[in-house]
Amino acid sequence: xxxxxxxxxxxxxxxxxxxxxxxxxxxxxxxxxxxxxxxxxxxxxxxxxxxxxxxxxxxxxxxxxxxxxxxxxxxxxxxxxxxxxxxxxxxxxxxxxxxxxxxxxxxxxxxxxxxxxxxxxxxxxxxxxxxxxxxxxxxxxxxxxxxxxxxxxxxxxxxxxxxxxxxxxxxxxxxxxxxxxxxxxxxxxxxxxxxxxxxxxxxxxxxxxxx
Amino acid sequence: xxxxxxxxxxxxxxxxxxxxxxxxxxxxxxxxxxxxxxxxxxxxxxxxxxxxxxxxxxxxxxxxxxxxxxxxxxxxxxxxxxxxxxxxxxxxxxxxxxxxxxxxxxxxxxxxxxxxxxxxxxxxxxxxxxxxxxxxxxxxxxxxxxxxxxxxxxxxxxxxxxxxxxxxxxxxxxxxxxxxxxxxxxxxxxxxxxxxxxxxxxxxxxxxxxx
Amino acid sequence: xxxxxxxxxxxxxxxxxxxxxxxxxxxxxxxxxxxxxxxxxxxxxxxxxxxxxxxxxxxxxxxxxxxxxxxxxxxxxxxxxxxxxxxxxxxxxxxxxxxxxxxxxxxxxxxxxxxxxxxxxxxxxxxxxxxxxxxxxxxxxxxxxxxxxxxxxxxxxxxxxxxxxxxxxxxxxxxxxxxxxxxxxxxxxxxxxxxxxxxxxxxxxxxxxxx
Numbered sequence: 001x002x003x004x005x006x007x008x009x010x011x012x013x014x015x016x017x018x019x020x021x022x023x024x025x026x027x028x029x030x031x032x033x034x035x036x037x038x039x040x041x042x043x044x045x046x047x048x049x050x051x052x053x054x055x056x057x058x059x060x061x062x063x064x065x066x067x068x069x070x071x072x073x074x075x076x077x078x079x080x081x082x083x084x085x086x087x088x089x090x091x092x093x094x095x096x097x098x099x100x101x102x103x104x105x106x107x108x109x110x111x112x113x114x115x116x117x118x119x120x121x122x123x124x125x126x127x128x129x130x131x132x133x134x135x136x137x138x139x140x141x142x143x144x145x146x147x148x149x150x151x152x153x154x155x156x157x158x159x160x161x162x163x164x165x166x167x168x169x170x171x172x173x174x175x176x177x178x179x180x181x182x183x184x185x186x187x188x189x190x191x192x193x194x195x196x197x198x199x200x201x202x203x204x205x206x207x208x209x210x211x
Numbered sequence: 212x213x214x215x216x217x218x219x220x221x222x223x224x225x226x227x228x229x230x231x232x233x234x235x236x237x238x239x240x241x242x243x244x245x246x247x248x249x250x251x252x253x254x255x256x257x258x259x260x261x262x263x264x265x266x267x268x269x270x271x272x273x274x275x276x277x278x279x280x281x282x283x284x285x286x287x288x289x290x291x292x293x294x295x296x297x298x299x300x301x302x303x304x305x306x307x308x309x310x311x312x313x314x315x316x317x318x319x320x321x322x323x324x325x326x327x328x329x330x331x332x333x334x335x336x337x338x339x340x341x342x343x344x345x346x347x348x349x350x351x352x353x354x355x356x357x358x359x360x361x362x363x364x365x366x367x368x369x370x371x372x373x374x375x376x377x378x379x380x381x382x383x384x385x386x387x388x389x390x391x392x393x394x395x396x397x398x399x400x401x402x403x404x405x406x407x408x409x410x411x412x413x414x415x416x417x418x419x420x421x422x
Numbered sequence: 423x424x425x426x427x428x429x430x431x432x433x434x435x436x437x438x439x440x441x442x443x444x445x446x447x448x449x450x451x452x453x454x455x456x457x458x459x460x461x462x463x464x465x466x467x468x469x470x471x472x473x474x475x476x477x478x479x480x481x482x483x484x485x486x487x488x489x490x491x492x493x494x495x496x497x498x499x500x501x502x503x504x505x506x507x508x509x510x511x512x513x514x515x516x517x518x519x520x521x522x523x524x525x526x527x528x529x530x531x532x533x534x535x536x537x538x539x540x541x542x543x544x545x546x547x548x549x550x551x552x553x554x555x556x557x558x559x560x561x562x563x564x565x566x567x568x569x570x571x572x573x574x575x576x577x578x579x580x581x582x583x584x585x586x587x588x589x590x591x592x593x594x595x596x597x598x599x600x601x602x603x604x605x606x607x608x609x610x611x612x613x614x615x616x617x618x619x620x621x622x623x624x625x626x627x628x629x630x631x632x633x
Contacts, residue, residue, distance in 0.1 A: 027569070029617065031618050036568070051261070055472075055473060118274040118277065119271050138555075139564055146242065146243025146349070196242050198241075199235050261477075262478055348560065356457075357450040357458070358450055408451060408452050409449055410455075
């Protein structure tokens with residue numbers, strides 16, 4: 001179980017840093033920066049727990065991830081000028097976070113005996129991308145998962161592989177499989193700059209609010 | 212029960228198309244377009260289920276509405292240039308969706324024995340307009356129900372009529388009554404371009420953030 | 423208990439007015455203005471109840487706060503031009519609202535036997551600032567608690583003092599203590615225009631979305 005916990009901590013730090021960076025750029029005060037870091041790191045898990053009815057959400061019962069987020073946010077705030085040196089480390093850590101949060105989230109569905117494929121995908125995906133979406137909504141950006149590279153798709157494919165492997169592997173092993181599938185797809189999409197298609201020809205003379 | 216199910220499917224398709232159209236205009240990628248379609252179609256019901264404590268939400272237990280949304284989104288994406296020909300059909304389908312979602316939502320309150328008038332209105336309204344509000348928040352629009360025509364009001368009046376008729380009619384009949392009240396008011400407000408009043412004189416020399 | 427109830431009503435009115443004012447400025451129609459007033463006044467409590475698993479949320483079970491919000495919104499709409507005369511009263515009422523909502527929210531954690539310090543802070547904070555955050559998200563503002571003065575910090579310090587005093591004082595007395603700590607800090611931060619630090623030097627040649 002140790003390695004999963006280490007991955008979770010790495011992911012929490014990476015997600016919190018991404019939240020703090022966005023907050024600093026949007027000129028939030030130190031509370032806003034910290035709050036956004038926490039939201040990014042634990043938001044997906046909180047929403048997942050609300051969906052499956054686990055109240056209060058784990059992140060509120062066990063403040064460790066919140067404390068990690070606060071420390072990450074303050075360090076990001078203090079060393080903001082130097083953080084671009086760690087650009088690649090942060091990118092890789094974020095991919096680790098996406099992978100491990102998807103695995104942990106999908107596992108919650110099995111844990112709650114909601115082992116239908118659709119719920120496994122939903123809990124995995126919500127845990128993986130929910131925090132980042134909340135961060136973007138708070139600072140008035142369109143959630144970047146709607147626009148940028150193969151992010152959510154990596155999470156969905158990871159959760160699907162976990163669902164199919166769960167019958168053949170142990171709980172922990174299927175979580176690792178989910179983690180690696182998500183992580184590898186995400187890293188490949190960054191390396192080769194893969195993106196999903198966007199419809200660009202729009203000269204059709206009407207807008208949705210005319211409908 | 213059959214007709215209600217048909218209405219639900221029509222409404223899901225209309226809501227999903229509206230989400231997909233907004234996503235295409237906002238230049239989201241194909242995942243974003245599909246996600247926004249799903250959000251618009253099932254978001255209201257998910258939020259309603261969270262409010263009344265039905266976890267996991269119905270839409271996650273039964274993927275049929277999600278599958279319908281995905282298919283609607285992909286077809287909208289593929290045939291985007293031709294969709295304005297169906298403008299009126301989409302408008303009417305959206306009104307059918309508003310009506311049926313309100314009826315289904317209000318019925319959940321009775322089903323959960325929360326048959327106080329206020330909860331019936333809340334569950335009906337949240338189910339009817341929640342998905343559209345989420346869609347607008349995600350793409351950085353002010354929810355159009357705050358601005359455009361008589362939309363939420365139709366849903367509220369439908370839910371109120373369901374509450375009062377529930378004692379006299381069968382479950383199904385009161386749902387139909389709710390559906391028709393909502394649908395008729397919505398269609399009339401489109402046909403006669405009825406809107407709620409907006410305060411427009413603002414020359415009073417202060418703004419709320421000065422308060 | 424009476425005084426707490428009076429504070430709650432004052433706070434509800436102040437929060438509803440702030441929501442209605444924002445709605446009027448953003449040119450929402452009368453439904454949007456009212457909906458935003460309700461959201462601001464009850465949103466925090468609804469979110470708190472979802473987090474601790476009290477469904478349906480209190481505000482939906484007992485429509486009194488919703489009715490107060492609707493009346494406040496309509497009066498704000500009608501007397502919008504005269505409301506700046508009450509600027510100071512609204513500011514003080516808002517601070518009363520922040521204090522009492524924090525106290526009521528933190529008390530819910532004790533009531534549900536979730537008396538860990540972190541959950542007490544979370545429920546207090548969410549109840550105090552959640553409605554205002556929802557309001558800002560709906561109208562496309564970055565939540566003002568991320569930017570303006572010592573608002574959330576007052577709520578956090580109030581909840582912390584309640585947690586430590588709960589063992590020594592009666593339930594009601596510790597709520598009053600929480601209320602006064604929050605209220606005094608908030609009023610002092612307005613009077614002396616105290617703000618949290620914002621990082622302003624950003625010439626470092628990269629943006630978070632490049633990371």
